[in-house]
Amino acid sequence: MSPKPILHRDDPEAEPLIGNIKVTRDDWLNVAMDVLISDGVDQIKVLNLAERMAVSRSSFYWYFKSRQELLDALLARWQATNTAALVAQAEAPAETITAAVCNVHRCVVNTDLFDTALDFAVRDWARKSGKVRRILDQSDARRLEALHAMFARYGYSEIEAETRARVLYYMQIGYDLAQLNEPIEMRLSMVPHYLYAFTGVEPKPEEVEEFSAYSLRFLKGNQT
Structure with a gap:
């Protein structure tokens, strides 16, 4: 068949x-x-x-001259989706730094913005290819630069902006890699505490409520 x-x-x-x-x-x-x-x-x-x-x-x-041209097109699409989306979310206007971090974390729950499985696949690919490793390093640097700039916009010093950008970015990579499969309710209950840990600022209740409502539309869909 x-x-x-x-x-x-x-x-x-x-x-x-x-x-x-x-x-x-x-x-x-x-x-x-x-x-x-x-x-x-x-x-x-x-x-x-x-x-x-x-x-x-x-x-x-x-459509393609060779398999390599197809592979190059896959990398270009990954950069045009995942990396571009994270940078765009980091640059989106927000009243507070906690709201700005919520914007970034929309990438975590909305696979139309950021495909975590694809990101991990590219990271695995990079272990086998020096060319892909260089492209991945450039992409990581671009993402971190956007997060650094996001924190800097809200008055953080250069070193603190860099540190918080790294904590935010690398924590999320590790969090996704751990595949905790935790209940949605537990995950969302931690949102205000994560925001405080990332920023040192207490988030506004309405920011948490808005992000939680946004997240539920996608997280519940992923469990069906």
């Missing part, structure tokens, strides 16, 4: 998969992204991807 195509179309029924001409560049990228996350970069092979979509691998070369 042929595998069922796993294409990420906004409206797949409007454009059925009939022949290779219907497979788009984004289809190849989306399936390659799935494989990167689930199986690692070594399993991103043209034949493997073609079999997952139930198409001929010849259509791959309409």
Whole structure:
């Protein structure tokens, strides 16, 4: 039995998969992204991807000159989503530093902003590739720079802004890596305490309430 195509179309029924001409560049990228996350970069092979979509691998070369070009496109998409989203959230206007940190932490709960599984897949890839390691280091530096600037906007000294940016960023990486699977209620009950630990400032109740309401829309959806 042929595998069922796993294409990420906004409206797949409007454009059925009939022949290779219907497979788009984004289809190849989306399936390659799935494989990167689930199986690692070594399993991103043209034949493997073609079999997952139930198409001929010849259509791959309409969009990419080589497997390496596909891998480069995956890295570019990761930077244009995860890194760009975190930087944008850090730069978003907020009345207080605690509200600003809440903006950043929207990336933690909203996978449309920031795909944690993809980030970990790229980090694993970087262990095997010096080129990817350099790109990852540059991305980490860009994210930390944005968080540093965020703290600096609210009057923190340079060294304190840098320290708090690192604590915020690296704590979240470790938190996600731990995969605690804690109840939503427990996670949200810690929000005001985390905000105080990150900033040294007591958050406003309405900031906590707004962030908790935002988080529930995504966290509950992820548990279904």
